[in-house]
Amino acid sequence: xxxxxxxxxxxxxxARVHPATASRALNPETRILVSEDTARRVSEAAGRLGYRPxxxxxxxxxxxxxxxxxxxxDLNNPLFPxxxxxxxxxxxxAGYVALIGNTDADAGRERTLFEQMRARHVDGFALATxxxxxxxxxxxxxxxxxxxxxxRLAPDYGFPSVSVDNEQGARMAVSHLARLGHxxxxxxxGPQEASTGxxxxxxxxxxxxxxxxxxxxxxxxxAAKYTVEEGTRCCRALLARHPGFxxxxxxxDMLAVxxxxxxxxxxxxxxxxxxxxxxxxxxxxxxxxxxxxTVRFPHYQLGTExxxxxxxxxxxxxxxxxxxxxAPELIVRGSTAAQHxxxxxxxx
Amino acid sequence: xxxxxxxxxxxxxxARVHPATASRALNPETRILVSEDTARRVSEAAGRLGYRPxxxxxxxxxxxxxxxxxxxxDLNNPLFPxxxxxxxxxxxxAGYVALIGNTDADAGRERTLFEQMRARHVDGFALATxxxxxxxxxxxxxxxxxxxxxxRLAPDYGFPSVSVDNEQGARMAVSHLARLGHxxxxxxxGPQEASTGxxxxxxxxxxxxxxxxxxxxxxxxxAAKYTVEEGTRCCRALLARHPGFxxxxxxxDMLAVxxxxxxxxxxxxxxxxxxxxxxxxxxxxxxxxxxxxTVRFPHYQLGTExxxxxxxxxxxxxxxxxxxxxAPELIVRGSTAAQHxxxxxxxx
DNA sequence: TTGTAGGCGTTATCAC
DNA sequence: GTGATAACGCCTACAA
Numbered sequence: 001x002x003x004x005x006x007x008x009x010x011x012x013x014x015a016r017v018h019p020a021t022a023s024r025a026l027n028p029e030t031r032i033l034v035s036e037d038t039a040r041r042v043s044e045a046a047g048r049l050g051y052r053p054x055x056x057x058x059x060x061x062x063x064x065x066x067x068x069x070x071x072x073x074d075l076n077n078p079l080f081p082x083x084x085x086x087x088x089x090x091x092x093x094a095g096y097v098a099l100i101g102n103t104d105a106d107a108g109r110e111r112t113l114f115e116q117m118r119a120r121h122v123d124g125f126a127l128a129t130x131x132x133x134x135x136x137x138x139x140x141x142x143x144x145x146x147x148x149x150x151x152r153l154a155p156d157y158g159f160p161s162v163s164v165d166n167e168q169g170a171r172m173a174v175s176h177l178a179r180l181g182h183x184x185x186x187x188x189x190g191p192q193e194a195s196t197g198x199x200x201x202x203x204x205x206x207x208x209x210x211x212x213x214x215x216x217x218x219x220x221x222x223a224a225k226y227t228v229e230e231g232t233r234c235c236r237a238l239l240a241r242h243p244g245f246x247x248x249x250x251x252x253d254m255l256a257v258x259x260x261x262x263x264x265x266x267x268x269x270x271x272x273x274x275x276x277x278x279x280x281x282x283x284x285x286x287x288x289x290x291x292x293x294t295v296r297f298p299h300y301q302l303g304t305e306x307x308x309x310x311x312x313x314x315x316x317x318x319x320x321x322x323x324x325x326x327a328p329e330l331i332v333r334g335s336t337a338a339q340h341x342x343x344x345x346x347x348x
Numbered sequence: 349x350x351x352x353x354x355x356x357x358x359x360x361x362x363a364r365v366h367p368a369t370a371s372r373a374l375n376p377e378t379r380i381l382v383s384e385d386t387a388r389r390v391s392e393a394a395g396r397l398g399y400r401p402x403x404x405x406x407x408x409x410x411x412x413x414x415x416x417x418x419x420x421x422d423l424n425n426p427l428f429p430x431x432x433x434x435x436x437x438x439x440x441x442a443g444y445v446a447l448i449g450n451t452d453a454d455a456g457r458e459r460t461l462f463e464q465m466r467a468r469h470v471d472g473f474a475l476a477t478x479x480x481x482x483x484x485x486x487x488x489x490x491x492x493x494x495x496x497x498x499x500r501l502a503p504d505y506g507f508p509s510v511s512v513d514n515e516q517g518a519r520m521a522v523s524h525l526a527r528l529g530h531x532x533x534x535x536x537x538g539p540q541e542a543s544t545g546x547x548x549x550x551x552x553x554x555x556x557x558x559x560x561x562x563x564x565x566x567x568x569x570x571a572a573k574y575t576v577e578e579g580t581r582c583c584r585a586l587l588a589r590h591p592g593f594x595x596x597x598x599x600x601d602m603l604a605v606x607x608x609x610x611x612x613x614x615x616x617x618x619x620x621x622x623x624x625x626x627x628x629x630x631x632x633x634x635x636x637x638x639x640x641x642t643v644r645f646p647h648y649q650l651g652t653e654x655x656x657x658x659x660x661x662x663x664x665x666x667x668x669x670x671x672x673x674x675a676p677e678l679i680v681r682g683s684t685a686a687q688h689x690x691x692x693x694x695x696x
Numbered sequence: 697t698t699g700t701a702g703g704c705g706t707t708a709t710c711a712c
Numbered sequence: 713g714t715g716a717t718a719a720c721g722c723c724t725a726c727a728a
Contacts (some may be wrong), residue, residue, distance in 0.1 A: 052466075052467045053467075054408075054469070055467060055468050055469070056404055056407045056408045056413065056468075056469055057408055059404045060402075060404045060405050060408050065404065074433075075423075075429040075432060075433055076429045076430055076433060076631060078426060078429075078631070078632065081423040081424045081426075081429060082424055084423060084448075085422075085423055085424060085450060088448070088450070092464075097447050097464075097468070098447075098448070099445050099446075099447070100432075100436070100446070100448060102433060102436070116440075116445075118400075119400045119401075119403060120403050120404075120445070121402070121403070121404055257635065260635070283424060283426075284426065284632050284636075287605065287608070287636050287637065288632075288635050288636060288637065289635060289636065289637035289638070289639070290637070291637075
């Protein structure tokens with residue numbers, strides 16, 4: 001057991017070569033430059049001494065930290081853990097580690113974290129916090145930092161991205177409700193500064209049109225954040241206006257869960273009095289009361305694909321910017337039901 | 349906008365001092381060594397040039413990475429995100445960042461991650477994966493690496509730790525069931541290589557004894573992991589033995605959720621036919637069907653306290669090793685009910 | 697094929 | 713109080 005961890009010099013000395021040669025022998029890229037025999041001697045010595053290259057020194061020299069910054073709204077939102085795991089698993093296999101930052105959807109916090117990560121010389125960023133008009137993204141683009149967007153788009157800045165086809169997913173949600181006989185359908189829209197918010201709203205409108213259903217603008221509520229509380233607030237507002245709707249399509253599962261609370265307050269039963277559909281199919285949502293009908297996409301895979309794209313950018317592979325869409329899938333559970341004659345919250 | 353980020357040399361040149369002096373002026377610890385006037389000139393120049401110290405170079409020199417390794421079983425277990433957030437928030441405030449590793453309760457993966465993090469020169473570890481007899485911990489102790497244990501204990505190795513008082517919590521769970529009139533109470537024990545598993549089992553026994561209830565060993569099932577699937581498997585096994593029990597105390601919420609599935613399979617109603625109580629009060633568990641009665645402790649605070657203890661160890665403050673216990677709290681919800689005469693799964 | 701030399705950016709340890 | 717110097721561990725022209 002070496003008191004002080006073995007360094008390249010130690011290995012070189014043990015193999016009776018110059019440190020530079022040892023470096024070449026140990027580095028896969030340059031191993032060909034060194035003779036078969038010395039290469040073997042060096043790696044044998046390295047193994048014997050338990051040599052581990054010092055990544056800090058390597059980073060200083062190569063200006064690569066093998067570290068990436070990951071910005072998400074909040075790890076407590078169950079949507080993100082599987083995405084982060086996908087990302088970390090893929091990055092880890094390539095020798096990278098992720099620094100996670102939670103922005104709480106606060107632009108100031110986001111900027112602080114971004115700066116701190118840049119100061120730590122991360123090699124790139126995976127951002128799940130992009131907004132459509134985003135100063136941070138503008139700066140990142142100007143500074144030519146490798147960036148990949150997760151779950152959200154920001155077409156103005158030309159970054160690669162991985163996300164579900166939100167419009168398609170929202171259309172599927174509306175179609176499901178329409179086929180169940182619902183005609184007066186409310187929408188709780190997500191924040192309109194995020195692409196998810198506007199795309200799902202657009203998908204909602206398209207879906208309604210496809211079924212020749214009228215969109216009542218008073219049946220669209222706008223959530224300021226993707227939180228349970230905002231879902232409750234929006235659903236309360238819709239119920240207070242009380243225009244006799246029988247179903248709610250929420251822009252994501254958190255908002256849908258918030259609806260449950262608002263319905264409970266009025267002793268309205270889901271799905272008997274009101275159908276609710278979400279978006280994301282986040283973990284455990286299938287075990288709620290009632291199990292939520294929702295639109296699924298593969299979270300873990302979103303993470304691995306994002307990692308893949310980011311690694312490509314970091315390795316400097318120019319090529320065209322890839323925009324990857326994952327297919328949504330409708331998951332029917334217990335929160336939606338056929339509209340029966342007397343159902344709904346008919347106007348007084 | 350400087351093309352190349354400003355370095356300490358640049359600042360020194362701009363302030364017309366030697367780099368070493370600039371370093372002293374900028375470093376809070378050594379600022380007193382430098383004259384009022386030059387200190388001002390240097391920081392002014394630093395500000396003007398937008399100087400950001402290069403943490404990689406600093407790490408190489410100081411052998412401090414301002415980075416800590418965090419090992420947890422699985423980020424997808426909803427218990428961990430709030431703990432990790434507490435940890436990260438506290439560490440971040442002190443200029444540290446966390447590297448998260450998911451071990452999936454696999455000793456091999458754990459070792460690999462540990463080694464990789466050591467290779468990256470993390471300044472310490474926060475471990476939520478400790479087992480009672482743990483080679484990794486033995487080595488960490490021998491190597492004198494700063495370590496703090498989260499949620500679990502390992503008394504043999506003398507590390508500081510933060511956890512809930514598991515025995516007390518388990519006793520509270522049993523008392524709750526006993527007061528509801530349950531006498532034949534089953535326990536789904538956690539893995540016995542983890543302190544949580546043995547402490548909660550001991551608390552279960554103590555609680556039963558306190559209420560003068562007999563512990564039927566055939567009513568104790570042992571889960572190999574803290575997963576929903578294991579909970580289902582264990583509950584199935586208990587029901588198959590069918591010894592007329594009316595309540596289950598599970599060693600954690602995941603196991604309790606697994607019970608729901610097993611009960612559903614037999615068309616047994618919770619809480620009418622069977623009361624179920626969990627442990628942890630993890631996020632969203634209050635919205636399950638039925639809402640789970642459980643034992644709560646403050647997750648976020650566990651993270652912040654662990655960060656605090658770790659920072660103390662890293663800063664080299666010797667002192668006695670602190671073992672911190674957080675108080676458990678019983679949270680009564682809909683999964684437990686009074687035992688009624690005809691209830692339970694009476695033997696055939 | 698291997699050795700030499702220099703430097704990545706910072707800080708510790710000397711002198712002055 | 714400040715400057716000079718060296719080193720942290722590694723990589724890479726360039727030279728031999």
